[in-house]
Amino acid sequence: MTEQADVVVIGLGPGGEDVAGALADAGLDVVGIEAELVGGECPYWACVPSKIMIRAGNLVAEARRSFLLAGPGEVTPAWSRVAGRIRDEATHGWTDQLATDRLVAKGVRVVRGTGRLTGPRRVAVGDRTFAARRGVVLATGSRPRIPPVAGLAATPYWTNRDAMATPELPTSMLILGGGAIGVEVAQVFARFGCATTVVEGGERLLSREEPEAGDLAGTALRADGVTVLTDTRIARVDHHADGFTVRREGAEAPLRAERLLVATGRTTDLAPLGVDTVGLEPTAHAVPTDGQLRAGAGLWAIGDVTGRGSFTHVSMYQAKIVVRDILGRPGPEADYRALPRVTFTDPEIAAVGLTERQARAQGRHVRTSLVPVAASTRGWIHGPGTDGFVKLVEDADRGVLVGATSTGPAGGEVLYGLNVAVQTEVPVARLRHMIYTYPTFHRVVETALEALG
Ligand SMILES: Cc1cc2nc3c(=O)[nH]c(=O)nc-3n(C[C@H](O)[C@H](O)[C@H](O)COP(=O)(O)OP(=O)(O)OC[C@H]3O[C@@H](n4cnc5c(N)ncnc54)[C@H](O)[C@@H]3O)c2cc1C
Numbered sequence: 001m002t003e004q005a006d007v008v009v010i011g012l013g014p015g016g017e018d019v020a021g022a023l024a025d026a027g028l029d030v031v032g033i034e035a036e037l038v039g040g041e042c043p044y045w046a047c048v049p050s051k052i053m054i055r056a057g058n059l060v061a062e063a064r065r066s067f068l069l070a071g072p073g074e075v076t077p078a079w080s081r082v083a084g085r086i087r088d089e090a091t092h093g094w095t096d097q098l099a100t101d102r103l104v105a106k107g108v109r110v111v112r113g114t115g116r117l118t119g120p121r122r123v124a125v126g127d128r129t130f131a132a133r134r135g136v137v138l139a140t141g142s143r144p145r146i147p148p149v150a151g152l153a154a155t156p157y158w159t160n161r162d163a164m165a166t167p168e169l170p171t172s173m174l175i176l177g178g179g180a181i182g183v184e185v186a187q188v189f190a191r192f193g194c195a196t197t198v199v200e201g202g203e204r205l206l207s208r209e210e211p212e213a214g215d216l217a218g219t220a221l222r223a224d225g226v227t228v229l230t231d232t233r234i235a236r237v238d239h240h241a242d243g244f245t246v247r248r249e250g251a252e253a254p255l256r257a258e259r260l261l262v263a264t265g266r267t268t269d270l271a272p273l274g275v276d277t278v279g280l281e282p283t284a285h286a287v288p289t290d291g292q293l294r295a296g297a298g299l300w301a302i303g304d305v306t307g308r309g310s311f312t313h314v315s316m317y318q319a320k321i322v323v324r325d326i327l328g329r330p331g332p333e334a335d336y337r338a339l340p341r342v343t344f345t346d347p348e349i350a351a352v353g354l355t356e357r358q359a360r361a362q363g364r365h366v367r368t369s370l371v372p373v374a375a376s377t378r379g380w381i382h383g384p385g386t387d388g389f390v391k392l393v394e395d396a397d398r399g400v401l402v403g404a405t406s407t408g409p410a411g412g413e414v415l416y417g418l419n420v421a422v423q424t425e426v427p428v429a430r431l432r433h434m435i436y437t438y439p440t441f442h443r444v445v446e447t448a449l450e451a452l453g
Pocket residue numbers: 010011012013014015016033034035036037038039040041042045046047048050051113114115116139140141142160181273302303304305309310311312313314315
């Protein structure tokens with residue numbers, strides 16, 4: 001017998017959880033379907049555990065730096081503290097009772113299993129079927145993209161899940177991919193004593209960001225003892241009792257390590273979701289959505305599955321729009337012009353909007369400036385660990401910022417003002433005529449605004 005609901009949400013990651021909870025709070029009868037853990041990737045194997053690791057790694061680095069400013073600091077890094085905090089405090093042993101209880105308390109009917117569309121407003125889970133009066137929200141996230149490298153599939157390679165849950169660090173690790181996961185994990189593991197190598201196929205790390213950001217990440221990782229190989233293509237991967245052997249194109253000597261982490265981006269599987277039953281292309285990389293995140297009649301999609309940026313804040317932003325749309329409340333369309341992202345390396349590497357290259361490719365008349373954090377009073381006071389810069393990208397014809405990169409000890413926090421500026425198109429002339437607190441890191445923004453030439 002088909003069960004009825006107002007809304008069925010498939011996937012209870014950050015976005016799905018938000019939609020389900022908010023619609024239930026608004027009085028709708030909501031079914032939330034989850035195949036693994038309520039909360040999704042972010043709290044158990046992604047954002048939260050990685051940032052717990054990074055916090056610990058930064059403490060280790062700061063203690064090591066302290067001899068210059070405060071006298072010798074002693075720190076003996078102990079991974080068990082990090083792994084224990086992730087296991088016991090963050091993920092509760094990778095269980096989701098708390099998250100599930102939270103949703104159930106709001107009135108959401110949580111159903112365990114793999115959901116699949118069987119037609120417009122219809123979903124099957126195991127032998128149960130649901131008909132959704134208002135519609136279905138797809139919030140099924142993404143999984144690691146495993147590149148088609150010879151031999152790799154047959155090896156016990158790690159993905160983010162293994163790296164985030166490991167109770168012990170390997171003695172050595174190769175990381176395939178120098179994107180956000182690669183650089184964050186490499187720096188932490190190196191700081192805790194693991195001999196780490198990052199192998200990036202592209203010209204530089206963090207290839208989607210400004211080239212100066214990628215160079216900064218490379219310098220920071222090398223300073224922590226990470227071996228960084230860019231422009232490097234892998235020909236073959238093998239695994240033996242003593243670990244991994246990785247052969248590179250055009251290089252004689254193979255790379256060897258105890259563990260191999262694959263961090264080469266994310267992908268989505270739409271075919272098993274039954275998207276063909278609602279007229280969507282099952283081989284597409286993402287579910288196409290309009291400004292209200294609608295993907296068809298009575299169908300919405302949010303989060304990684306929409307291909308708009310694999311970030312928790314994107315999923316949660318889209319969730320708010322979907323809730324409003326389902327409740328029939330008018331509101332603005334999704335706007336990704338000022339999409340912010342922060343890579344939590346030390347220094348933090350944050351950016352919003354367009355890179356210089358993207359802005360030029362759009363045919364804009366672009367003005368840029370780049371100012372090192374160390375040139376500011378606060379940067380000088382901070383001393384060791386001050387590496388970083390602020391780079392601004394101005395649409396000179398319109399006199400507004402269309403992109404910015406903020407790196408440094410507080411790069412992610414400094415980004416906030418730049419995020420507001422890009423999103424709300426505050427004229428550069430007005431940004432210049434503002435009072436910037438002394439001596440903060442964000443005063444570098446003022447200097448960079450003055451330097452726009
Ligand atoms: C190591 C790492 C670190 C990261 N750090 C950050 C960070 O610092 N900041 C940031 O913003 N982002 C970060 N991200 C990205 C972030 O984790 C994702 O963008 C975010 O989790 C996506 O949320 P989502 O709502 O799309 O769903 P997901 O979190 O991907 O969850 C989707 C859920 O749907 C379930 N599901 C899938 N298919 C079905 C089905 N058919 N039926 C039922 N359930 C299903 C899954 O089991 C899962 O629980 C990181 C990612 C990784 C891997």
